[in-house]
Structures are given as structure tokens and as C-alpha cells.
Amino acid sequence: LRWNPVYRSTFKDRLSNRYKNYMPCVDVFVCTADPILEPPIMVVNTVLSVMAYDYPPEKLSVYLSDDGGSQLTFYALLEASKFSKYWLPYCRNYNIEPRCPAAYFKSMPEPLGATHASDLASIKKLYGEMETRISKSGNLGRVSEEIRSKHEGFSQWESSSSRRDHPTILKILIDGRRSEEKDVEGLPLPTLVYLAREKRPQYFHNYKAGAMNALIRVSSKISNGKIILTLDCDMYSNNSQTIRDVLCCFMDEKQGQKIAFIQHPQKFANITKNDLYGGSLRVIAEVEFEGLDGFGGPIYCGTGCFHRRDTLCGRAFSDEDCWVDWETQIRMGTEGSTQDLEEEAKPLASCTYELLNPQWGKQVGLKYGFINDDVTTGMEIHYRGWKSMLLNP
Numbered sequence: 001l002r003w004n005p006v007y008r009s010t011f012k013d014r015l016s017n018r019y020k021n022y023m024p025c026v027d028v029f030v031c032t033a034d035p036i037l038e039p040p041i042m043v044v045n046t047v048l049s050v051m052a053y054d055y056p057p058e059k060l061s062v063y064l065s066d067d068g069g070s071q072l073t074f075y076a077l078l079e080a081s082k083f084s085k086y087w088l089p090y091c092r093n094y095n096i097e098p099r100c101p102a103a104y105f106k107s108m109p110e111p112l113g114a115t116h117a118s119d120l121a122s123i124k125k126l127y128g129e130m131e132t133r134i135s136k137s138g139n140l141g142r143v144s145e146e147i148r149s150k151h152e153g154f155s156q157w158e159s160s161s162s163r164r165d166h167p168t169i170l171k172i173l174i175d176g177r178r179s180e181e182k183d184v185e186g187l188p189l190p191t192l193v194y195l196a197r198e199k200r201p202q203y204f205h206n207y208k209a210g211a212m213n214a215l216i217r218v219s220s221k222i223s224n225g226k227i228i229l230t231l232d233c234d235m236y237s238n239n240s241q242t243i244r245d246v247l248c249c250f251m252d253e254k255q256g257q258k259i260a261f262i263q264h265p266q267k268f269a270n271i272t273k274n275d276l277y278g279g280s281l282r283v284i285a286e287v288e289f290e291g292l293d294g295f296g297g298p299i300y301c302g303t304g305c306f307h308r309r310d311t312l313c314g315r316a317f318s319d320e321d322c323w324v325d326w327e328t329q330i331r332m333g334t335e336g337s338t339q340d341l342e343e344e345a346k347p348l349a350s351c352t353y354e355l356l357n358p359q360w361g362k363q364v365g366l367k368y369g370f371i372n373d374d375v376t377t378g379m380e381i382h383y384r385g386w387k388s389m390l391l392n393p
């Protein structure tokens, strides 16, 4: 065996030319667990960065799982859903990077002319106002009655609800199937969903793996994207082209069919000047991962990773049966109202669902019982015959 690092690059223009109308639906899962340790404004920045991917919005759905079960986080997502109607057109018109608003404003963007300057000033103002409203609630420690009375979503919190004891709270804030969900320029928006799975003190919830498995099931009813991106709430997307990059690999006719997941390295923005603690993870990101890619692929690291839905749900690899029809999209529940869809999906996130379906956490979904469920899940996928890839654009 020889160390055989692999460095990949993609040809996105060819993908677009060839598969224009046949690209799969993509579901993005963002996980959060605590409105104090993970401030809602940071969480919605992550959400906005992926809502703004350069990808057809009708094929993109973003889910926020809130294990904190917090009205503060829900309120922030509600604010973000309104802000996205301005943010997405702004990103599109000026083709900006990164599309995480906080990171973008911090980068001190130079406007390209007078119109851009005025648009930049107004979007910055809108963002600032949203941030102020969100932090007001944060400082208060609760969402005011005035705000609560304006959106029916808040009524799902019962007076007895606490983070460890509450029913499933599910709200489709933007239903991409509905034609009236448009941005300020009249273009469609991606679907946006808030989920706080049911929590009861007598049931073990399996931490992040449990949250991910609830998301896999709930999203299968709502958008059922064939590709799933998992993101921690403190990790934004720094490149709007990433979905297209990833699809170049998954849809590659020679190698793509063997690929179960595509991992991106974690990059941190708040590293000390001399990187005293080695936070840039250079050995992992620049040596080990490329080397692993030459031996069947890197491990799954929990965030920044695109999976095939069917593999995550337990499908084994076989040479005869590896062809994927990316074009057809079985979108569940295309009929019916948003509310019907919510009611249909809710039972999938209940505490008892997995008691009746004990394959979850074992053969299906993220594996339970490990502190690093991501690594063990990735290794099991490899064991079932699949390969993975590293993309480090």
C-alpha cells in the first residue's frame, strides 16, 4: 500500500449544461440544541447561508432541528424567513460570497457602483433591525406576548412545556409547493421547516443522532430530497456553488454510483493569531483526508457532509443495483394544505416512534450508542460497500 492522496476538482458548467432540469432535490439539516450556548442569531445565519445556495429553490429545503425546543430559536427562524425574501435576491443580483449575512458584512464588501452601494446599505439596515429584534427577545429570555400573538406557530408551546418535556413542534415556515411563497422579486423561495422533536423525561433521546433520525423521517414526508446535507448550527456555507460541486461527483457516470457521502473539511473563523491550539486542523484537512480519499474515502465528520438519503437509511451497495435515477423525485404529500402536511409528519418525530420501529439507530439512520455517532455511521456505510469522497474547494 502506498500513500495516495487525491485532489479533486469539478466542472460545474458541464453539469448545468447536461442535467439542467434533472437535478435532484436537496434537503439541508441544521441542528441546534441550546439557545444560550448557540445564540439564535448565529443559527439563522447558518440557515440563511444555505437558503442562498445557487440552486433551484423549488428543489431546496432547509430544516432546523431544535433540541432546545426554544421559542427564541423559533422566533429567530421566523424572522429569518422574512429576511430571506430580501437576502436571496440581493445574493443573486450581486453574486456575493459568502452568503452567511454576518460573515458577509464582516468582510467589509466593496460595492460595485451607486445602485449596489444603496442596496448594500438597505440590506445591511434590514439585517441590523432583525438582529436587534432577535437579541431583544434573547435579553428578555422569552418571546413577548405581542410577538407571540402575531404567529400561530407559538401556540404549539404549551404552558407546561419545557426543553425536556414537550410535544412535537413542527412548523413549515415556507412551503415551497405554494405559489404565493415568493421573494421580493417574485421568484420562489426554498422550503423552510422548524422541528423540535417530542421530548419526554421517561424517554432517552439519543442526542444529535436522535435529532438527525427524526429529521430524516419528517423530511421524507415533506420534501424527500435524495441528497441530504448535515450542518452544525455554528458552521455556515462559505460557497454558494457547493451543491453543484457535490452533484458533479454524485452524478459522475464512472465513479459517482459508488459514492455514499461527500465530506468537506471543517474550517474555523475564530482561530487565534498563531493558531496556538491547532484549530485549523491542518494535518486532518490537508494530509489525512486527501490520503483517505485514495483509500475509499474519508470518514463522516458530522457536519459539512452530503449524503445519499437511501444510504443513510440503510441501503447496502451492490454492483448490479447501483444505478440511481436522479431525475424522478418522489415528493411526498404534494397534495393537501401545509397544515395537513405538518399533522402528517408530526408523529414521525414522537418519542414512541422508534420503540415501534427499533431498526432506527441500528440498521437505519444515524447509529446510536456512540459519542461520535457520525464516525461510526460513516464507517458502517463503508462496511456496507460504499465509498466516500472529500471535496476541499
Ligand SMILES: O=c1ccn([C@@H]2O[C@H](COP(=O)(O)OP(=O)(O)O[C@H]3O[C@H](CO)[C@@H](O)[C@H](O)[C@H]3O)[C@@H](O)[C@H]2O)c(=O)[nH]1
Binding pocket: 031, 032, 033, 034, 038, 065, 067, 206, 207, 208, 211, 231, 232, 233, 234, 301, 302, 303, 371, 372, 373, 374, 375
Ligand atoms: O442533543 C443534542 C446535542 C447536540 N446537537 C447538535 O449537534 C451539533 C454538534 O454538537 P457539539 O456539541 O457542537 O459537538 P462538537 O464536538 O462540536 O461536534 C463535532 O463532533 C460531533 C460528534 O462526533 C459531530 O456530530 C459534530 O458534527 C462535530 O462538529 C450541534 O449543532 C448541536 O446543536 C443536537 O442537535 N442535539
Ligand SMILES: [Mn+2]
Binding pocket: 232, 234
Ligand atoms: Mn460544535
